[in-house]
Amino acid sequence: MDAIAIDQPEVTMSWQGVVRFLHKTPRAFLPMRSFPSLELVAGRGIEGDRYFVGHEAGFYSHKPEEGRQVTLFEMETFEALQRDHKIELLPEEHRRNVTVEGVPLNHLVGRRFRLGEAIVEATRLSTPCRHIEEILGKSVFDPLINRSGLNCKIIAGGTLRVGDAVRPI
Amino acid sequence: MAKAVKTVSTVVSKVEDLGNDTKRFTLVDQDDWELPPFRPGAHIDVHLGQGLVRTYSLCNEPDDDRRYVIAVKREREGRGGSNFLHDRVEVGQPISVSLPRGGIALDQEGTNIFLAGGIGVTPFISAIRHLERRGRSNYVLHWTSRGRPVLTDMIAPAIEAGRVRLYDTNAQAKPVIAAIFEEFAGSGLAACCGPAAMLKTFGDAVSAWPDERKHIEMFTPPKVIARSDVPPYELYLSASNKLATVTPDVGLLGTLDALGVDVPVSCGGGICGACRTRWTEGPPIHRDRVLSPAERQNELIVCVGDCAGQRLVLDL
Numbered sequence: 209m210d211a212i213a214i215d216q217p218e219v220t221m222s223w224q225g226v227v228r229f230l231h232k233t234p235r236a237f238l239p240m241r242s243f244p245s246l247e248l249v250a251g252r253g254i255e256g257d258r259y260f261v262g263h264e265a266g267f268y269s270h271k272p273e274e275g276r277q278v279t280l281f282e283m284e285t286f287e288a289l290q291r292d293h294k295i296e297l298l299p300e301e302h303r304r305n306v307t308v309e310g311v312p313l314n315h316l317v318g319r320r321f322r323l324g325e326a327i328v329e330a331t332r333l334s335t336p337c338r339h340i341e342e343i344l345g346k347s348v349f350d351p352l353i354n355r356s357g358l359n360c361k362i363i364a365g366g367t368l369r370v371g372d373a374v375r376p377i
Numbered sequence: 378m379a380k381a382v383k384t385v386s387t388v389v390s391k392v393e394d395l396g397n398d399t400k401r402f403t404l405v406d407q408d409d410w411e412l413p414p415f416r417p418g419a420h421i422d423v424h425l426g427q428g429l430v431r432t433y434s435l436c437n438e439p440d441d442d443r444r445y446v447i448a449v450k451r452e453r454e455g456r457g458g459s460n461f462l463h464d465r466v467e468v469g470q471p472i473s474v475s476l477p478r479g480g481i482a483l484d485q486e487g488t489n490i491f492l493a494g495g496i497g498v499t500p501f502i503s504a505i506r507h508l509e510r511r512g513r514s515n516y517v518l519h520w521t522s523r524g525r526p527v528l529t530d531m532i533a534p535a536i537e538a539g540r541v542r543l544y545d546t547n548a549q550a551k552p553v554i555a556a557i558f559e560e561f562a563g564s565g566l567a568a569c570c571g572p573a574a575m576l577k578t579f580g581d582a583v584s585a586w587p588d589e590r591k592h593i594e595m596f597t598p599p600k601v602i603a604r605s606d607v608p609p610y611e612l613y614l615s616a617s618n619k620l621a622t623v624t625p626d627v628g629l630l631g632t633l634d635a636l637g638v639d640v641p642v643s644c645g646g647g648i649c650g651a652c653r654t655r656w657t658e659g660p661p662i663h664r665d666r667v668l669s670p671a672e673r674q675n676e677l678i679v680c681v682g683d684c685a686g687q688r689l690v691l692d693l
């Protein structure tokens with residue numbers, strides 16, 4: 209993992225995105241609540257979220273994973289779901305923490321980038337989970353394959369606010 | 378390894394003795410967070426420990442989203458769930474519940490005719506509160522009880538407005554169920570929850586009604602995620618020497634779970650590969666999107682897998 213972090217691929221990425229929504233929930237199955245800002249803590253996660261290291265109470269907490277400290281979702285996926293599957297998914301329904309616009313999430317695995325004043329490292333693409341259909345009562349599992357967001361660990365913490373920029377380092 | 382979270386953790390915030398052998402329990406999140414959403418008249422499984430699980434309808438309405446309210450009548454001859462709740466459950470106690478299921482698909486325009494026997498009124502209390510909150514009065518509740526009915530405080534405006542017809546069967550005659558529904562034969566939704574005899578009479582009264590216009594409150598089992606359509610088969614776990622039968626309603630993963638086998642499951646839908654398991658006898662039915670044809674020769678994605686033959690042997 210460290211090798212990837214230090215040795216960033218050659219290709220320079222030029223993109224600039226923005227944070228549109230922020231969500232967290234303290235325990236598995238509870239609805240996500242929207243916040244104007246979230247506190248990102250390096251190496252631990254989001255204060256008050258179900259996957260915050262030391263307070264694990266999430267659906268996957270029995271399988272600890274460093275890279276699940278903060279999760280991202282693309283705004284553009286809402287349009288794609290609407291267009292391709294006639295499904296309306298709301299920002300509080302995908303159960304990721306940060307909804308971003310203009311960020312090529314699927315190309316960021318293994319890279320570090322700035323999330324507001326924080327720095328995160330993308331560890332892997334998120335996979336959808338069958339239980340999301342049970343929670344939402346919407347058939348979104350298949351449509352979300354390959355566009356279910358990105359899992360990241362927090363390298364440098366800070367306050368993240370709606371409207372903050374998301375940028376390559 | 379810690380166990381996977383499979384239920385919603387709540388805390389008992391209020392226990393009220395309503396008389397007539399009935400107690401009302403209010404369950405909330407420990408931080409007063411919103412609870413998972415539900416439809417009017419939905420129900421939850423309440424996990425009372427040591428395998429004791431009972432299903433109760435929610436009495437509150439979907440917009441009242443930070444609590445689950447259930448009302449429990451003590452059944453002295455029952456199987457122990459109501460006695461446990463009455464005798465052992467106190468304020469402050471943690472209780473695990475399932476995600477809410479079911480609910481009544483209310484008629485938006487026509488009249489919703491609810492028929493309840495005793496404590497069977499609970500799903501309709503939820504539905505009436507939901508309708509009243511939206512300023513709607515397109516319903517009528519016929520409600521029988523032996524002695525003083527409980528829970529009336531939850532639908533006081535509806536009672537005051539004359540939309541609830543109460544029958545104390547200790548003092549007056551039972552309603553003529555056929556007559557109640559005759560009037561609405563052409564439109565509206567008919568719904569009933571009560572003792573078996575009442576359900577039977579109700580069923581007869583609306584036998585000619587189309588299915589989508591009638592609702593008999595019955596608790597639905599949890600949705601099986603990977604529903605299987607294959608006939609039952611035998612499952613043998615060679616490493617732990619365990620044997621079970623896999624039936625379509627429980628499925629392979631549910632059976633492994635019941636046997637106490639901790640297979641790592643992540644997506645639960647055959648795409649992540651977390652649950653791959655070696656098999657030695659089958660042949661299995663593969664429904665995943667992970668394994669190559671070569672891998673399928675000796676591995677199975679059990680969260681969506683099954684057996685095409687009579688016996689599946691897994692190396693677990």
Ligand code: FES
Binds near residue numbers: 642643646648652665
């Ligand atoms: S749990 Fe993901 S494939 Fe079975």
